[in-house]
Amino acid sequence: MALDAVTARGDRLGSASFRREHGVRLAYVAGAMAKGIASPELVARMARAGLLSWYGAGGQRLAAIRSAVRRIRAAVGPAAPWGVNLLHPIGMPALEEAMVDLLLEEGVRSVEAAAYIEVTPALVRYRLSGLRCGADGTPCAPNKVLGKASRLEVAAQFMGPAPPAIVAALADAGRITPEEAALAARLPLADDICAEADSGGHTDRRVALVLLPAMQALRDREARRHGFARPPRVGLAGGLGTPAALAAAFAMGADFVLTGSINQCTVEASTSDAVKDLLALAGPQDTDFAPAGDMFEIGARVQVLRRGLLFSARANRLYEIWRRHDSLEEVPAETLRQIERQYFGRPVAEVWAETIDHYAAAAPDILAAAEANPKQKLAMILRWYWIHANRLAMTGDTVRRTDWQVHCGPAMGAFNEWARGTSFEDWRARHVDLIGDALMDAAAGLLAAREGRQGG
Template structure:
């Protein structure tokens, strides 16, 4: 039995006694003597997940190294993910256009010519009008064919434009995609517009504006906007903290409804799973639920290729499953949207929630008590007036209407200064700013703690040994062994619990 679990790439032969009780008789190509036997076929990491995913995206494994915003998922991380046989997404959200362009060129140089399995992040940016359109324009110009669309509460014209401009009719009549949208969602009602064809009204407006052709609009009306839906369960950053099994089931039901309504096969939409993917058992469970692919996030943030500072990565490496908390999101502060962040070693979540409490009460800085004003100044590391001067200069440039409102609305000024602090928290963590450790904003889900527990005492415990390649290959190798142990148990064999565990090792 031990050999059967540890050698999943070899067939396992089962024999049965007079009462029909099974046992493992042999490992390898040859069947054991006698006629009462059954064969468990080999399992390879390359066979986990949906084969159509690998046919559509030129990767070796149905495993995605997910985008982490503001360059935490660096170009180097994407290149190493692709070289390891995975699909990698660049964390381009929140970066200036010039930096995104430079990152794209670095990735292209690293992965070489051809259609390599990589893409970039497009995050919903309601506070910065025109930003989504500018980034989509850049992706189209630079030939970025895969986009992970995150934090979207509704479908936007720029997402539809990206999809439609990549559609073409093949010689056999099928509709093929050059541009792929991975819609990262945590609710069925948000997923359904991405699973459905683009709305007629939106397509007509794009045609009228000369942004897509009539032919492209006709094709977009016949296929889902996104063929790949990433179910984001309890993850770092923007999250609804949904349990993975509940969310995957909900999205699968939504897929069935949408496919029936629009007359296409459910296989036209692949659902992958993210959030909580940090151990071999979690990877195996995701595939067993029917996930087309898995996506890892927080755990890669602790890898050497991460854009997070060494100080931040060391904090992550000490986290346990309970060392996370919810904090206000910088990009949607006023709406009360939250992100999940690392709690251990920082005060960021507590400070962010207190700032949001002041805003929600309707207060302005001037209306606060003296003690509260002092607290805010201490957290900002400067006077409120100095912080507002810097904030105002930026807001006037990116959103003049919002800046004009803030000039006469003290509560709005407080919100904008708070948003600047929250934004800087991520920047301080990225740069490892001395003296600002307590204010580091490090996006992190409880999976980070599970990963740390799994690798404790192994070759992957030191931060300097964690690479996206070693993380991915160990998770996948562990997943096939867990899957094999599950097969043996399903065949009726009593499998000891320790056979469902796998100790990380260094892959050549």
């Protein structure tokens, strides 16, 4: 049905099955932002508006996550659409297992699975728990998974069934039931795949015009290969900050869109007002790339805000220091003093003591490995700067403002340009659900106008 430019509405864009199965008004979601920046308030506001989002559980302690889940549920009721980010903690499988235990205990029915390189037993257990055969004979999974991927080889794992070897091991250990194990091969691991193009935070700097069609073609091949009655839907994230960008995504056949950076500069986002003031001034060119602190050794990258900040330059220098030296003792004394004075603001000994305290509780095996491997120990010491820079930004520490780490993509600057002269120009009027409605309706209007021009 053709859209009319005057009456065009965002609720006619994207996949109808996405809206129906998630119980939402729009094929529009707000992605999780780690450290609770995608806050309980943000998630609750989206849910009350009939829109999907996920709490930013990455980097949070389990007690804080459990508290946030209960706050959200109390605020929105049992039937509202919402979920929690399940961020793969590389090298810490026990933490991932504990996170899945929490999700299942609390009855969280939707996760945004991010940073996965390969499928893990914990993710499979979450997906298969409660799986049963529906009245029509098709498998019915109460736990929904949206898998974010920027690489086809990772997306293919989400598009296929849970690996048989993992399913068998879980069944043998009594972690899933025989019925759940028997049905596992009949549905994909994820209900939805989000093709993550060049985005704020962790990014492979993919081009949306290349990535989305490739993911769609892969989905079609995998659906034929596995014979799924309900293949995963494929949506797009990365660079989505204006109606034109959303319209382009839907014109390419995206089943849904996912926004990220623009939601950090809203009333509901749990970061400092000072960061939001800076984000609201950003232009499309005001971002840069730095090594990712949580994947330091493999050279993964994050996209961050550059305007008025030195984080990206300093993070890149620390990474080069780690590449050139095999131990803390090899770092020249003058370089070490500069790091302590300008980057850390404290002695290296204090940084290492804090690191020991954290890993002794969270991952003692990693700490033991670092004690035996001087280069790994150096990486863990330098990585502290990323943690510190994130804390400084979230608390709005103006004394160390130049060190703020603020994950951000060019979509933030594009949104600011679009918002200029509107009610959204002041971030204090930016509410996450109102932004979603405005972007989707405006995108629908653009598509309708294009159809009208083509028809004319």
